[in-house]
Amino acid sequence: MDLALLCVFLPLVTVAWGQYGDYYYGPYNYGDNDEWVNVYRQGFNFQCPHGQVIVAVRSVFSKKEGSDRLWNYACMPAAQSLGEPTECWWEEINRAGTEWYQTCSNNGLVAGFQSQYFPSVLDREWQFYCCRYSRRCPYSCWLTSEYPGHYGEDMDMMMYSYDHYIRGATTTFSAVDRDRQWKFIVCRMTEYDCPFQNA
Numbered sequence: 001m002d003l004a005l006l007c008v009f010l011p012l013v014t015v016a017w018g019q020y021g022d023y024y025y026g027p028y029n030y031g032d033n034d035e036w037v038n039v040y041r042q043g044f045n046f047q048c049p050h051g052q053v054i055v056a057v058r059s060v061f062s063k064k065e066g067s068d069r070l071w072n073y074a075c076m077p078a079a080q081s082l083g084e085p086t087e088c089w090w091e092e093i094n095r096a097g098t099e100w101y102q103t104c105s106n107n108g109l110v111a112g113f114q115s116q117y118f119p120s121v122l123d124r125e126w127q128f129y130c131c132r133y134s135r136r137c138p139y140s141c142w143l144t145s146e147y148p149g150h151y152g153e154d155m156d157m158m159m160y161s162y163d164h165y166i167r168g169a170t171t172t173f174s175a176v177d178r179d180r181q182w183k184f185i186v187c188r189m190t191e192y193d194c195p196f197q198n199a
Helices: 003-020
Strands: 044-047 052-062 068-077 087-090 100-103 109-118 123-132 138-143 155-158 165-174 179-189
Touching (some): 044 068, 052 165, 068 109, 123 165, 138 165, 155 179
Antiparallel strands (some): 044 109, 052 068, 052 155, 109 165, 138 179, 165 179
16 A cells, blocks of 8 residues: 555544544553552542543552552543533442442443541442433443452453443452452443433
């Protein structure tokens, strides 16, 4: 192929692939110098910028620091087809020391996390910050594998496809290891309004 033609068509193919095909999100920007959003045994509140959603979660565990974890998150803009968020809110608190399952109500997508550490149970309570995009609805939902793979290990969960969104999570808690394993609830979203109010 002529080099001039290649120089013309390669950028067009790259743009089309990025807009219409599944592609890798990364590399992720976890914030300034990859700093953690919390310190051990302290609460934190992390929210993505307006119009962005969580696409990656990173964490490291320390038994000597109260069996607690450091956390960091990466955000990316939601697809333009979803439009702007029409409302955002904090979901109900998921209590420390228990297993739980939660999705964002009103078809929301996870755009932040809030957490408080409780030394009495060596665990954290959690809340999701959720944003709704008009009346878009989830479909083709699935659970990720467990993060981390084993209690006490480092965790690095990344969304690899542009049109998949985190809607919630289910967690198990080990009373022996004083740690959690997470499975994230991932869905695609319709590009049109749908009638379901609270899925």
